[in-house]
Amino acid sequence: MAVLEHLTSQEAIDLENKYGAQNYHPLPVVLSKGEGVYVWDVEGRKYYDFLSAYSAVNQGHCHPKIIGALKNQADQLTLTSRAFYNDMLGKFEEFATQFFGFDKLLPMNTGAEAVETAIKLARKWGYEKKGIPANQAKIVVCQNNFHGRTISIISASNDPIATENFGPFTPGIISIRYNDINALQEVLKDENIAAFLVEPIQGEAGVYVPDENYIKEAFDLCKAKNVLFMADEVQTGIARTGRLLATCGNCSCPDKNCSGTPDVKPDVLILGKAISGGVLPVSAVLANNEIMEVIRPGNHGSTFGGNPLSCAVAMAALEVVKEERLAENASTLGQLFREEMEKLIEETDLVRLVRGKGLLNAIVINDSEDSSTAWDICMALKENGLLAKPTHGNIIRFAPPLVMNQEQLLECVAIISKTIKEFEK
Structure with a gap:
């Protein structure tokens, strides 16, 4: 088969089924084009994208400024490795550290790599700065987390699908209940705890938003016990929740109406996904000097x-977030979306709850977790021109690109309402 040969949707699906590992269960739609909030399949059908590549495409598909940066840099230099300096990495490091309010940045590629990096950083800091005995450092995580798929990270998971037959697992990881400040207080009595790794909102768990004061109280506990507070904002960061960061711990937030708590600044910030606008795999770990200085050559x-291409793309992607006030837009439209979903809940028994922040939201379907109802609704939404995906059985996550406008959002609300009501019949 010629590489450039046009495929039908079924032909593309058959190819993946035949030659690809079956580690995903996608909706049966084959996409070939994207622009802004829209995607098109290979037959030319147009859809609203309400997943945004798991919040990687916050700036919209193929944003012209980001694609322009990609093309310009691709003509100059794409990769040097870190064996040599390049003329883009320092610029990106300066730009991003000032953008997020940290001293140092360690560049990686994927979110999982960034989480692994943060764990290594925390352990080394624990030994060299806190004085934890050799090989005794522990990392505290929360149940129902999603930090990635590597062995060390699934060692922190309680999802049987993620962990079955992948052992033995990495030691030194303790799991506690999410949104349970007493559980954190108890575990921090252990003097060998180096860090607390937490998602400000648990996206994969079904957009589970903790109590309003949980993050602040957890941060304060960590400070009192000399434990690093590490925020995994791979999915919640870069304006998704209506603020530049869900932890809202920096004073350079482009959202001037931010109502978050500015005194919660993670010791270690983990970013990925939308830091490049979904154009290239880019991730980063940010921390101040007293933490990052434990990392030395080798x-x-x-x-x-830190390749030049990724650096150029990431700077452009972050500039788009600030210039187009995407955090503010996500805050405004997210509030409108939840209000409209509350109206829908009053009109149907099929949806029992809506939750979220900014444009990271989910509805809970009134059925059991092992039912196919949420999947079937997503299939119906696809037929009506909107793409979304279930998570944890009976929950549907809604996370459109942040460049969406109010007219588009209300059109999507109409599609969701129509689909739910038709499905209920």
Whole structure:
């Protein structure tokens, strides 16, 4: 088969089924084009994208400024490895550290790599700065987390699908209940705890938003016990929740109406996904000097991490977030979306709850977790021109690109309402 040969949707699906590992269960739609909030399948059908590549495409598909940066840099230099300096990495590091309010940045590629990097950083800091005995450092995580798929990260998971037959697992990881400040207080009595790794909102768990004061109280507990507070904002960061960061711990937030708590600044910030606008795999770990200085030559690295192409793309992607006030837009439209979903809940028994922040939201379907109802609704939404995906059985996550406008959002609300009501019949 010629590489450029046009495929039908079924032909593309058959190819993946035949030649690809079956590690995903996608909706049966084959996409070939994207622009802004829209995607098109290979037959030319147009859809609203209400997943945004798991919040990687916050700036919309193929944003012209980001694609322009990609093309311009691709003509100059794409990769040097870190064996040599390049003329883009320093610029990106300066730009991003000032953008998020940290001293240092360690560039990687994927979110999982960034989480692994943060765990290594925390352990080394624990030994060299906190004085934890050799090989005794522990990382605290929360149940129902999603930090990635590597062995160390699934060692922190309680999802049987993620962990079955992948052991033995990495030691030194303790799991506690999410949104349970007493559980955190108890575990921090252990003097060998180096860090608390937490998602400000648990996206994969069904957009589970913790109590209003949980993050602040957890941060304060960590400070009192000399434990690093590490925020995994791979999915919640870059304006998705209506603020530049869900932890809202920096004073350079482009959202001037931010009502978050500015005194919660993570010791270690983990970013990925939308830091490049979904154009290239780019991730980063940010921290101040007293933490990052434990990393020295040979301790950690990546051939592609910090490559010139990614640096150019990431700077452009972050500029778009600020210039187009995407955090503010996500806050405004997210509030409108939840209000409209509350109206829908009053009109149907099929949806029992809506929750979220900004444009990271989910509805809970009034059925059991092992039912196919949420999947079937997503299939119906697809037929009506909107793409979304279930998570945890009976929950449907809604996370459109942040460049969406009010007219488009209300059109999507109409599609969702129509589909739910028709499905209920």
